[in-house]
Amino acid sequence: MKKRKNSEKALHAELERRILHGLACEWEMACRILKPAHQKYMKSPLFRLREMKYSLGKWFPVKREIALSRDFVLHHSWDSVVEVLLHEMAHQFAHEVLNGRHEKPHGPSFQEACRQLRANPKASGSYPPLSDRLCQTDQNTEDRILIRVRKLMALAESQNRHEAEAAMSKAHVLIAKHNIDLITHSRERVFISAFIGVPALRRFREEYALAHLLQDFYFVRGIWVSAYVMEKGKMGRVLEISGTARNVRMAGYVYDFVRHFTDMQWDAYTRSTPLSRYRKSDFAIGILEGFRSKLESPDDAGGEDTGTREMVRVEDPLLTGYMAYRYPHTRSIRRGAATQDGAVHSDGVRVGKKLVIAQGITETGKGGPRLIGSD
Structure with a gap:
């Protein structure tokens, strides 16, 4: 003892x-x-x-x-x-x-x-x-939108694929319309910045692709920042996303959901034939491309043209100003093209086209297990 x-x-x-x-x-x-x-x-x-x-x-x-x-x-x-x-x-x-x-x-x-x-x-x-x-919510009528989104994401767990995809599409449209309303009417909003994922010394290709997807469809801005990697005792990097608390929560939920989904699908894909870590990146990027194609063409799943493609292109000038203040000195890093296994990548695309964001992942916080992104 x-x-x-x-x-x-x-x-x-x-x-x-x-x-x-x-x-x-x-x-x-x-x-x-x-x-x-x-x-x-x-x-x-x-x-x-x-x-x-x-x-x-x-x-x-x-x-x-x-x-x-x-x-x-x-x-x-x-x-x-x-x-x-x-x-x-x-x-x-x-x-x-x-x-x-x-x-x-x-x-x-x-x-x-x-x-x-x-x-x-x-x-x-x-x-x-x-x-x-990050977990706090405003006690006002806007929270009704989150309630509706949560109900739609619960429907997205349906075993009926068409019903699930239609529910996910409607949830995304609802999120987009709410944010466009805030932006076009210049409504007051407070921005917050938070890490998603964990700091690491090395990042893989699919992590950058996922960061771009969040930025393109979930009304957040992302940047890779320096952060201490506790287990290594060195400074590494982590993705920090910025936006309203509501959007940061949603983007963080999607990030965790997609990472979890990719890991499960990769385990199933390599159960009989193990492949290298580089091929997992090919597969994961394929999943993200397949999922992106669904977000760009929501009418294919829900049966109606929702107009989401036009809405997600709207820039938030207040968020742009916030980012310019928070990160006055930034630089872009161009990564060289990596060799890719076309067959593995194509299989990932097919899997990604079936990805439906729904409730179901839990995490353990100070108050015990809860749905990621829930209030």
């Missing part, structure tokens, strides 16, 4: 060590957005996990320490942790670079620091963490 406890303590200590290293890596990465003149005066602080009842994090100027709540860090997503880290970095920046020592904690210097670091000025105290806010 004593040996087991010692082993558990060692594992816990190693986890905290990796977390603290991750905070240091994220701090260094966040500084790169600052002007060179400001970067010069930002010196790396100490990082610590503390027992904190009334705060998610805190900047201690005398100790030059950024402390985060141990319970918060251990029980929330990494993007939630980074959001709080940036908030505390803004306090450090205001104090050590902008000379805001004698101002109120959230005074002008702090607000300017948040602007430069793209930090959330509210991410402290009793403010809900990012992962919790």
Whole structure:
């Protein structure tokens, strides 16, 4: 028993060590957005996990320490942790670079620091963490749309293929019409950014294709950002999507559903004849192409021309402005063409044309298992 406890303590200590290293890596990465003149005066602080009842994090100027709540860090997503880290970095920046020592904690210097670091000025105290806010809904009539979408997605589980595809098509049209109404009437909306998937050192071709599909059909914008890979102890990349909380939830649900569907179909496809990981990318990209063709031609499934093709092309100027502010320096990476097994790819396309997004995947959150994307 004593040996087991010692082993558990060692594992816990190693986890905290990796977390603290991750905070240091994220701090260094966040500084790169600052002007060179400001970067010069930002010196790396100490990082610590503390027992904190009334705060998610805190900047201690005398100790030059950024402390985060141990319970918060251990029980929330990494993007939630980074959001709080940036908030505390803004306090450090205001104090050590902008000379805001004698101002109120959230005074002008702090607000300017948040602007430069793209930090959330509210991410402290009793403010809900990012992962919790993502699950919140507005208690207004717009939620009726989500209720209708959820009912249609439940119908999409039907064993009758035509009924299932028609229900999925109607759900997509409803989502599109709602978003077009918000955009064309310039209605007020708040945007949120969240990781989907997990940070990794290497990304496969189908992950980029799936990111493009989400951006083209689910009213979100995606960008690959640097993020700490806990198990490797290094900075890698993860897909961060931005949009209204409702759209980010939906896009995250679709992302998980498609990944799960692809894995199951690949397992079945290779049960008798194992194939390499590269062929899985061929198969997965085929699935995405097949599914994309359904989204581009919804009238083929539902029997009526829904006009979705025209609607999904509408750009959201407010979201474009939000992205320009959040990511002032971006670059495109052109990937070389990869060799592809045409037969495996074609089989994937056929499978993708049968893909129907429905309810059914669960995940375990702080409140226990729930439907991904459900409220």
